[in-house]
Amino acid sequence: MIDKPGEIVKFDNVGLRYGTDPEVLTDLSFTLYPGSFYFLTGASGAGKTSLLKLLYLAQRPSRGAIRMFGKDMITLPRRRLPDFRRRLGVVFQNFRLVEHLSAFDNVALPLRLAGTEEPRVRKAVADMLEWVGLSHRAEARPPSLSGGEQQRVAIARAVIARPQMLIADEPTGNVDPEMALKLLRLFEALNTRVGTTVVVATHDVQLLRKVPDSLIMRLHKGQLSDPTGALRFPPRPGGSAASGPAGTRDAR
Amino acid sequence: MIAPPLADKPSREAAPVGSRLAASLIPTSRFGGAMPWVIALFTALVVIAAAGGLALDNLAGNARAQLSGAVTVQVVEAEPALREQKAARAAEILTEEALVRSVRVVPRAELVELLEPWLGEGATSGEVPIPALIDVELTRTADTAEIAALSRALEAEVPGARVDAQSDWLRPVYDALAALQYLALALIALVACATAAAVWLAARSAFANNRETVEVVHLLGGTDGQVTRIFQRAVIRDAAFGSLVGAGLGVAAVWVLGRQFAGLDSGMVAGGALGLQDWAAIATIPLLAVALAALTGRITIAFALRKML
Numbered sequence: 049m050i051d052k053p054g055e056i057v058k059f060d061n062v063g064l065r066y067g068t069d070p071e072v073l074t075d076l077s078f079t080l081y082p083g084s085f086y087f088l089t090g091a092s093g094a095g096k097t098s099l100l101k102l103l104y105l106a107q108r109p110s111r112g113a114i115r116m117f118g119k120d121m122i123t124l125p126r127r128r129l130p131d132f133r134r135r136l137g138v139v140f141q142n143f144r145l146v147e148h149l150s151a152f153d154n155v156a157l158p159l160r161l162a163g164t165e166e167p168r169v170r171k172a173v174a175d176m177l178e179w180v181g182l183s184h185r186a187e188a189r190p191p192s193l194s195g196g197e198q199q200r201v202a203i204a205r206a207v208i209a210r211p212q213m214l215i216a217d218e219p220t221g222n223v224d225p226e227m228a229l230k231l232l233r234l235f236e237a238l239n240t241r242v243g244t245t246v247v248v249a250t251h252d253v254q255l256l257r258k259v260p261d262s263l264i265m266r267l268h269k270g271q272l273s274d275p276t277g278a279l280r281f282p283p284r285p286g287g288s289a290a291s292g293p294a295g296t297r298d299a300r
Numbered sequence: 301m302i303a304p305p306l307a308d309k310p311s312r313e314a315a316p317v318g319s320r321l322a323a324s325l326i327p328t329s330r331f332g333g334a335m336p337w338v339i340a341l342f343t344a345l346v347v348i349a350a351a352g353g354l355a356l357d358n359l360a361g362n363a364r365a366q367l368s369g370a371v372t373v374q375v376v377e378a379e380p381a382l383r384e385q386k387a388a389r390a391a392e393i394l395t396e397e398a399l400v401r402s403v404r405v406v407p408r409a410e411l412v413e414l415l416e417p418w419l420g421e422g423a424t425s426g427e428v429p430i431p432a433l434i435d436v437e438l439t440r441t442a443d444t445a446e447i448a449a450l451s452r453a454l455e456a457e458v459p460g461a462r463v464d465a466q467s468d469w470l471r472p473v474y475d476a477l478a479a480l481q482y483l484a485l486a487l488i489a490l491v492a493c494a495t496a497a498a499v500w501l502a503a504r505s506a507f508a509n510n511r512e513t514v515e516v517v518h519l520l521g522g523t524d525g526q527v528t529r530i531f532q533r534a535v536i537r538d539a540a541f542g543s544l545v546g547a548g549l550g551v552a553a554v555w556v557l558g559r560q561f562a563g564l565d566s567g568m569v570a571g572g573a574l575g576l577q578d579w580a581a582i583a584t585i586p587l588l589a590v591a592l593a594a595l596t597g598r599i600t601i602a603f604a605l606r607k608m609l
Contacts, residue, residue: 106519108609126609127524131310134521144516161522 062112097123137211195222339542347550353484359572387432535597543586
């Protein structure tokens with residue numbers, strides 16, 4: 049598989065099964081481009097989280113080929129995975145905050161793992177917590193935070209290191225509409241100002257409408273519902289959400 | 301839209317884990333687990349075993365140094381006057397030997413005093429023939445062939461004279477001391493294995509308890525090296541505490557035992573006293589315990605990490 053210029057992710061006939069169970073993802077072939085904004089939609093159990101796990105390198109596929117940042121992820125030695133994970137920001141479905149660390153230390157974790165000097169870490173984390181409205185909860189530990197607060201900490205942790213690709217699993221599920229919009233604007237700002245590729249898994253149709261330039265990937269029973277992969281939303285006049293741009297197989 | 305306050309783009313390279321981060325990621329309460337106390341116990345045992353082994357080594361070395369450079373000549377003759385003559389002649393011959401530094405014919409009164417506890421009145425009555433004894437100090441440690449040559453030269457001139465290397469008498473004692481030293485070494489090796497096993501179990505348990513944290517650190521770009529160092533710091537901290545406490549207990553026990561043996565006022569036991577070098581060797585035990593624990597912890601975590609993506 050050869051990368052076209054500017055391809056950040058390329059899946060080719062990817063399948064995933066857990067153990068001897070049937071495949072949860074089947075024949076996925078699509079491409080993601082730098083600086084694009086993608087929504088991943090689908091009903092519960094459609095395979096969104098499994099696909100995201102492949103994207104944030106928590107799982108290797110059972111078959112097929114995956115290239116990310118120009119490298120073959122299937123044959124990539126395990127010891128080289130951290131180099132690529134540092135390019136990603138991830139908002140996990142259940143947040144996966146480190147419970148015994150404060151909100152501040154959770155957000156600081158990616159920067160500290162990357163060796164950022166402590167004064168810069170403190171400034172950046174303080175600013176980020178203020179931006180997500182959690183300055184007053186900086187020293188609180190996750191069990192004492194509400195679901196929405198935990199979600200904002202998880203998002204702050206995912207974006208603080210300026211990832212090349214942000215992957216978010218239902219990132220606005222536990223916050224009020226106002227905060228959901230604010231977080232979505234954060235993703236957009238990352239996307240437009242920093243050039244971060246954004247992939248957001250959601251089943252919130254209202255959310256899709258708020259990012260008009262986004263592209264939609266629809267999963268149905270482990271398969272992309274249209275072979276074109278990621279599709280434009282809202283549909284073009286005369287088209288539908290399930291129809292892609294004419295003459296392309298890829299995400300745009 | 302207000303731009304989000306993002307940090308400067310950080311390095312994509314793995315960075316050393318700072319002490320603050322490492323300390324915070326593994327939430328073990330300080331000295332709370334069993335591992336420090338197990339290491340303390342094992343370190344104390346190693347210190348006592350090592351001190352015992354070193355004392356036995358000193359004791360055997362001193363005795364060997366005193367005895368290996370000396371022989372005893374017995375002149376066996378029932379007739380007292382002839383025995384005195386033969387002893388004098390043997391002393392003359394020995395004095396001429398290059399191997400011999402000094403010769404002392406043990407006075408009869410001294411011999412009687414030595415034998416009286418065993419022979420009773422027989423020693424003083426003259427009814428029991430007591431051989432004449434000559435203490436011979438050699439210029440150096442003689443081997444078996446040289447002792448045999450000396451014996452032949454003496455036997456040719458003084459029939460009935462017999463040369464005994466003093467070290468031969470104590471060979472069984474040396475063998476017993478050597479066996480005890482091997483026992484101490486074996487005990488140290490066993491305790492080291494037990495320590496490694498304890499650290500292995502503790503590290504595995506800590507890893508299992510913190511698996512979620514490890515996975516998150518991995519997914520945020522943490523390397524195996526960073527994760528290993530996080531756990532290793534916890535292991536080193538616990539091992540340092542345990543080994544210092546154990547070394548303290550062990551040294552105290554050795555000191556008390558040393559005082560007890562010193563009270564025996566025996567020349568042989570005094571030869572087993574620990575010197576500065578011995579104490580220096582004992583001082584390395586807690587350091588070695590920490591190094592062993594750190595290495596075991598590192599290997600354990602490295603193997604556990606290999607099973608994760």
